Amino acid sequence: MTQPFIELNNVQKIFKQNKTENTVLEDINLKIPEGQFVCLLGPSGCGKSTILNLLAGFEKPTLGEIYVDGQTISAPGIDRAVVFQQAQLFPWLTVKENIQFPLKQSKAEPKYIAEQTEYYLEKTGLKKFENHRIWQISGGMKQRVALARAWVMKPKILLMDEPFGALDAQTRILMQETLTQLWQDNKTTVLFVTHDIDESLLLADRIILMAGHPGRIAEDIQVNLPRARSIENIAPQQEFIETKKHILEIMRKEVSRMIDYIH
Structure with a gap:
């Protein structure tokens, strides 16, 4: 079996403040082949950005191991580039x-x-x-x-934390097109954090749907829509409609679970 390019094994992340512990991620297991475009999709607070920070080497897992190309991640490196929401x-x-x-x-x-x-x-x-x-x-x-x-x-890996979240709709479309073209030219492995279902279906080969409290993977979804993609040519397709519906159903269940958890 081919070794995955990125691998997270039983990763847990706990943040401590004074005597309080907050489990942000729990039991994260994820394998990503080289060159794949992966979107981390989910609500605020489900640990998407924490996963990027762990892969970037900005944070260390409380438990578990993270590997890139067979090497344990212990610090930032030039093999991983990060693009934030604010440039x-x-x-x-x-x-x-x-x-x-x-x-x-x-x-x-x-x-x-x-x-x-x-x-x-x-x-x-x-x-x-x-x-x-x-x-x-x-x-x-x-x-x-x-x-x-x-x-x-x-870089071997491009880590993107909601890079288009603050842009207007027209500029966002142009940036999505630019990103897609650069990825197709370079075949860099990309992990892209977003809240936007349409954006994830437009960009990704694969969507990791996250749920919160604590952060975990709710579902791993393959996107088989043909490339090149634009919203106008994929939105009418049955797979787009059905996948979006499926994601929304899971999200609604997770929102109900979170409300019950709070109460």
């Missing part, structure tokens, strides 16, 4: 300089830096804005810069 960019640098920054830090050859920067400026539609400062561009453009800067280092 974490250097406002005093230009668009081009922000994209170049990690390559310069890694002491890559100037010719390679120039070639890769040019490639991602073109791919993300930022070429005309390469000399703009970050404070001079829109929120959508900032996320394009963050995406280009993450991908320019050729």
